[in-house]
Amino acid sequence: xxxxxxxxxxxxxxxxxxxxxxxxxxxxxxxxxxxxxxxxxxxxxxxxxxxxxxxxxxxxxxxxxxxxxxxxxxxxxxxxxxxxxxxxxxxxxxxxxxxxxxxxxxxxxxxxxxxxxxxxxxxxxxxxxxxxxxxxxxxxxxxxxxxxxxxxxxxxxxxxxxxxxxxxxxxxxxxxxxxxx
Numbered sequence: 001x002x003x004x005x006x007x008x009x010x011x012x013x014x015x016x017x018x019x020x021x022x023x024x025x026x027x028x029x030x031x032x033x034x035x036x037x038x039x040x041x042x043x044x045x046x047x048x049x050x051x052x053x054x055x056x057x058x059x060x061x062x063x064x065x066x067x068x069x070x071x072x073x074x075x076x077x078x079x080x081x082x083x084x085x086x087x088x089x090x091x092x093x094x095x096x097x098x099x100x101x102x103x104x105x106x107x108x109x110x111x112x113x114x115x116x117x118x119x120x121x122x123x124x125x126x127x128x129x130x131x132x133x134x135x136x137x138x139x140x141x142x143x144x145x146x147x148x149x150x151x152x153x154x155x156x157x158x159x160x161x162x163x164x165x166x167x168x169x170x171x172x173x174x175x176x177x178x179x180x181x
């Protein structure tokens with residue numbers, strides 16, 4: 001049985017993340033080099049790499065904007081399309097939605113996730129000590145009522161960069177090896 005590293009509960013479903021050695025039959029078009037985590041849900045497979053995206057990847061997803069890259073990126077694979085997620089450390093370039101009091105941003109490890117090919121979609125990551133405060137703040141999004149597994153809980157808030165319309169709230173519970181609390 002693979003060891004669960006991270007679990008994500010989201011307003012659009014659950015995703016579980018494992019180390020790559022747990023998977024032996026990845027699709028042939030998925031590069032096996034530098035895989036950090038593999039996330040699995042009913043809708044997609046998320047492959048997170050522990051390096052910057054290559055020029056080839058940037059070209060495939062038509063990335064022309066400059067980014068101050070975090071040290072990883074992800075490709076999420078759906079049945080009918082793929083999404084590149086670049087994590088940019090320069091938060092000052094982007095409008096940010098309101099976050100609950102007591103939230104803390106993590107620009108060095110998470111930055112802001114910019115998605116391609118639709119670069120108007122972003123995900124800001126933040127930490128909070130009290131899950132119930134975050135759930136109450138975003139109650140209109142019907143957050144999943146998952147309990148925290150560590151003192152600090154990681155959240156991701158997906159939104160449109162142009163309109164600031166919120167589209168998805170995720171709660172990440174990070175287990176022993178990755179525990180931030």
